[in-house]
Amino acid sequence: MSPPEFPIDELLPQIRQSLSAHTRLVLEAPPGAGKTTRVPPALLDEPWLQGRRIIMLEPRRVAARAAARFMAAQRGEAVGATVGYRIRFDNQVSADTRIEVVTEGILTRMVQDDPGLEGVGAVIFDEFHERHLAADLGLALVLDVQSALREDLRIVVMSATLDGERLAGFLDAPRLSSAGRSFPVEIGHFPARREERLEHQVARAVAHALAAHPGDLLVFLPGQREIARVRQLLDGQIGDSGVDVLALHGELPVEEQARVLQPDAGARRRVVLATNVAESSVTLPGVRVVIDSGLAREPRFDPNSGFPRLDVVLVSQASADQRAGRAGRVASGWAYRLWPQSQRLEPQRRAEIGQVELAGLALELAAWGDPDLRFPHPPPAGALAAARELLHALGALEAATITDRGRRMLQLGTHPRIAAMLLAAADDSERALACDLAALLESRDPLRSRSDALADRWQALSAFRRNRLGGDASRSALAAIDQVARQWRRRMRCDTNSPADVPAHLLGDLLAHAWPDRIAHQHPTDPWRYQLANGRSARLMDDSVLFGEPWLVIAELRDEGRDARVLRGVPLDPQRLERDWATHFEETERVFWDDAARRISAVRERRFDRIVLDSRPLANPDRSQYAAALADAVRQLGLAALPWNEALRQWRARVRCLRVWCPELELPDLSDEALLAGIDTWLLPALAGKSRLDALSEDELANALRSLVSWPQRSRIDEVAPARIAVPSGLQRPIHYAFDDAAGEPVPPVLAVKLQELFGLADTPAIANGRVPLTLHLLSPGGRPLQVTGDLRGFWERTYPEVRKEMKGRYPRHPWPEDPWSATATHRAKPRGT
Structure with a gap:
């Protein structure tokens, strides 16, 4: 079969030339240019490849199969010969395979298992613009391999x-770009009517396009649920019109996918309802019209379940343009957008690494042994720290090192929570049950009801296997779950079928290994409330079927402030909990600050992690623990609970101001945040032997705070930011210091002094080695403000004469000389009779 011509063909010589001279290449080409299926075969005979394999990463399973089949067909071979593919639960490669199309998780496993990538000469990242987390990780790993072990390895990043x-x-x-081949596409907007559901809007748009334009239609929808609704509506409207309505998404059987990707043998018109799998990588022949909902399901971190979830989000402008371009592949076309023309989209798709939970990434980095890989967008530090905390709880990490259990979890190629559960099964019967649970957790909910019992989902699956379908269950969803469960049993080498019936708590005994942080115990005084092992609390729904269970594991909850809401859970067997989680039960004596009682309490507690199971007062508590309890009290109540006096407040303000004015003094940070963070260093010793906060004296607090400053620094503080300053009257007057926490900077220091005490002083006094002039509050003899100024000379020259006229009659016993420059400063009134 002679291969068809593609726009990318004229760029192939430059691609080969670039990769002969460089080991990396960025290739930009629009959809339909042929980059996916033309570039890998064009590199097979390159000298630098030396007969080795080419690995091409394809983000989606549909696209991976389609690309491999197309390349194999062009060579007149079956898939698995020169060209093959590897995706989850499906492997079509052989010893002769030289081009392997793999999905994202497969590439990561290949690099982790063989860091030298022996026998591989090039790794190609296709559709990199989708910015999946696994693609970013794969690129980071391959870059590390190239820089450390394989300088000859070629890396090609391709995108539309x-x-x-x-x-x-x-x-x-280097960067190469292909113009591609595209015919003009006319863009129109087809907004919804008032309160119109998406499926009805789509059906109207399809009916209009079928009547107004030739060719096939490609309709972009967020997911399978929306595809099913639209398909049902269209089947009723155009079922007998000679138009085929087809679905295209990643969960379709391979045969149905192949049918959609081939033109209709009878030349019937087609309406293809697709997810964003049709945005790139796969080619749909005959499409002249695109109808774009502008929506897609993309992964986001779901704090309710602890897993990534697929949220319906607006696509980016780049994706919208790419979707519209699908209508101009064979001739001029039309694209209808189902949103108002005034609506603005984000320019590019956001990288998943900044939006999803990172437990899988953290485990991969630990297995690789280098947490500092180079990513196009680095993972957020907070999300990565939370992921590592979870991995510790699952037994996958010890300190920063991956455990043997963690390595086994990685090999399973699923979320670490699910992997931990699969590995916890005690025998083949439990292993088969764990495979069912893994399939249920990875799939969409098969029930239409709001039941909060996860056991109801498993029982529906069990009934489906016995050809019994409940009224609120989806047959298609259960069939897909059953298929995934069989695949998991093969992966786990489990030959035992799942039991037909099990007690609900057995499901919980397994699920506890996925959510050890959400093992929950019924509150002793409120049966609707549960305490969680992570320290939080949760409440059952009013119609919960879980009510009355003493122990639960909560698979999904919704944050609602003080108490989360249990959305899905399953009971636990207390005896097995004691056996499997023995190290999590402990008895301790605890001395702590009871904020409600405003005192120290001492109790003997029995706990499961942070769940208090039993608490009794201690008759003779260890008083050496009181100081730490009082320190905790200050953390809870704030520094205002301490016995501050004005002198100590001013000393602290002086230090804080000098950190800004004179950074060369290297003074410590005395902000609230810093003092609370370091409370064990400076305050804890002063609390020793005390059982009440009010037993701490002002002097003890002052000594504790000043202990943070060395003796030489204390001397310099008094020199450059004195508490008092001598004025011409011969007296010492206080300087008032303040720090503005909201602005993060000092307030100008204030000297409040009677005007007569400054006679003869021309210039404004300054502190901090002359860097900071004082703000003068010039007072009347009665102590009331006359003027606020930072320019004393200007005051004497311009403002004093007016002040003198006004004040001389009001305070006749005080001096008001015409010449303040030469007058004698005084704080006293004139003697009587003068």
């Missing part, structure tokens, strides 16, 4: 819509 200049700079790689 991408900031290629930025990526080329990150990779230090």
